[in-house]
Amino acid sequence: xxxxxxxxxxxxxxxxxxxxxxxxxxxxxxxxxxxxxxxxxxxxxxxxxxxxxxxxxxxxxxxxxxxxxxxxxxxxxxxxxxxxxxxxxxxxxxxxxxxxxxxxxxxxxxxxxxxxxxxxxxxxxxxxxxxxxxxxxxxxxxxxxxxxxxxxxxxxxxxxxxxxxxxxxxxxxxxxxxxxxxxxxxxxxxxxxxxxxxxxxxxxxxxxxxxxxxxxxxxxxxxxxxxxxxxxxxxxxxxxxxxxxxxxxxxxxxxxxxxxxxxxxxxxxxxxxxxxxxxxxxxxxxxxxxxxxxxxxxxxxxxxxxxxxxxxxxxxxxxxxxxxxxxxxxxxxxxxxxxxxxxxxxxxxxxxxxxxxxxxxxxxxxxxxxxxxxxxxxxxxxxxxxxxxxxxxxxxxxxxxxxxxxxxxxxxxxxxxxxxxxxxxxxxxxxxxxxxxxxxxxxxxxxx
Numbered sequence: 001x002x003x004x005x006x007x008x009x010x011x012x013x014x015x016x017x018x019x020x021x022x023x024x025x026x027x028x029x030x031x032x033x034x035x036x037x038x039x040x041x042x043x044x045x046x047x048x049x050x051x052x053x054x055x056x057x058x059x060x061x062x063x064x065x066x067x068x069x070x071x072x073x074x075x076x077x078x079x080x081x082x083x084x085x086x087x088x089x090x091x092x093x094x095x096x097x098x099x100x101x102x103x104x105x106x107x108x109x110x111x112x113x114x115x116x117x118x119x120x121x122x123x124x125x126x127x128x129x130x131x132x133x134x135x136x137x138x139x140x141x142x143x144x145x146x147x148x149x150x151x152x153x154x155x156x157x158x159x160x161x162x163x164x165x166x167x168x169x170x171x172x173x174x175x176x177x178x179x180x181x182x183x184x185x186x187x188x189x190x191x192x193x194x195x196x197x198x199x200x201x202x203x204x205x206x207x208x209x210x211x212x213x214x215x216x217x218x219x220x221x222x223x224x225x226x227x228x229x230x231x232x233x234x235x236x237x238x239x240x241x242x243x244x245x246x247x248x249x250x251x252x253x254x255x256x257x258x259x260x261x262x263x264x265x266x267x268x269x270x271x272x273x274x275x276x277x278x279x280x281x282x283x284x285x286x287x288x289x290x291x292x293x294x295x296x297x298x299x300x301x302x303x304x305x306x307x308x309x310x311x312x313x314x315x316x317x318x319x320x321x322x323x324x325x326x327x328x329x330x331x332x333x334x335x336x337x338x339x340x341x342x343x344x345x346x347x348x349x350x351x352x353x354x355x356x357x358x359x360x361x362x363x364x365x366x367x368x369x370x371x372x373x374x375x376x377x378x379x380x381x382x383x384x385x386x387x388x389x390x391x392x393x394x395x396x397x398x399x400x401x402x403x404x405x406x407x408x409x410x411x412x413x414x415x416x417x418x419x420x421x422x423x424x425x426x427x428x429x430x431x432x433x434x435x436x437x438x439x440x441x442x443x444x445x446x447x448x
Contacts, residue, residue: 033407038065041425041432043412051407054422054436055414059232059264060295063344064427070296070340077336086330094118094330097338104351105303106262106274108282115309118330119300122263122289123157126226128302129285130161131324133224133257139311142255145223146180149213153186155233156226156261165226168234182217184209184227188237190387194376195369196238203240207247219254229275232264235419236378236385244281257284257308263300267291268345268426270381271355284308294341299334350426354382360430364437372448373398386420402443411439
């Protein structure tokens with residue numbers, strides 16, 4: 001399809017002005033894929049073709065598209081209170097939403113992280129978490145702790161802090177990064193863990209990298225370590241068994257805060273409300289966004305332990321405890337969307353539903369083991385990463401061809417390098433899972 005082929009309608013816009021994010025713009029605009037509407041687990045394109053949403057939008061539409069309850073809540077809030085600041089004044093719905101989130105907050109088997117700071121995106125949640133970590137260490141008299149540790153092949157958004165602690169080469173190579181950052185090795189080891197059934201068996205010892213960095217830099221310089229329990233954007237990299245618990249133990253031993261980035265894994269993606277609950281590891285800070293409003297409104301939330309929060313609640317009561325925030329922190333319309341989303345999650349049991357779909361989800365990918373050019377399949381919860389062998393001299397092109405052909409056949413997938421990632425809305429039914437598997441398996445077979 002070319003721009004000239006698009007259905008003609010009054011005032012149809014040119015594609016020129018919009019500088020699209022994370023997109024090869026010239027390539028896209030020469031052959032655009034335009035979505036016009038959505039309902040349930042399917043999109044409809046501008047030319048009326050149905051496309052299965054194999055990616056929950058962008059890891060965010062957990063309750064499916066077109067939920068009338070959320071739309072009604074947003075409209076009602078817009079007509080009641082469209083905006084109010086949260087600097088020195090506030091509105092009730094922000095407190096109500098924070099309280100509801102606190103009830104389901106991650107705990108990792110301990111006390112819930114029930115202190116909530118609102119942001120507008122995952123990138124902002126990461127920046128907020130890093131700033132809280134630095135400020136916390138200063139508040140408890142550990143002001144020399146100005147270093148933070150990320151992980152290779154980690155993704156923590158696109159702001160300078162997130163890019164600095166992140167470990168994706170293309171995100172880092174064009175921009176300067178912050179000083180005082182180091183990285184753990186990543187845990188991806190195809191030689192030992194290819195086609196694992198669930199979590200990889202090998203690699204827990206890689207958590208000892210934190211101990212190595214403590215010896216290199218000194219614990220007194222390190223404020224926090226940040227990792228994704230499951231790295232989604234870099235190709236569905238699962239934590240080896242015991243890895244996260246080992247990381248927690250080392251961080252605790254050296255007074256280092258542990259931050260889990262659950263922007264993707266939060267709100268039911270892996271079969272539990274949060275990955276920290278599923279893996280039984282209690283971090284000090286958790287970042288979230290995406291599915292917090294079912295993707296309807298931009299919003300994020302940072303969860304902190306009471307210990308972290310209460311360290312700021314000292315000194316004169318008239319003093320601002322944390323010099324940080326956003327104009328739209330706790331936006332009333334986003335809070336309304338979030339409350340309606342939580343109602344749906346609770347009523348339909350979506351925060352744990354992925355666990356009941358794992359058998360059907362695993363069955364959908366059985367045929368790929370041994371398939372030509374497929375070098376690994378990584379599956380957990382309602383997520384799968386299918387890694388393809390790169391073409392010589394053209395890394396990423398094999399997966400991109402699979403992406404475009406899958407879309408042509410009625411399935412939206414996500415690609416990162418030569419990894420195809422899928423994670424449909426949590427309302428998906430087994431027969432739709434089978435359809436997703438059939439389409440993509442057929443695409444991979446035909447491209448081979």
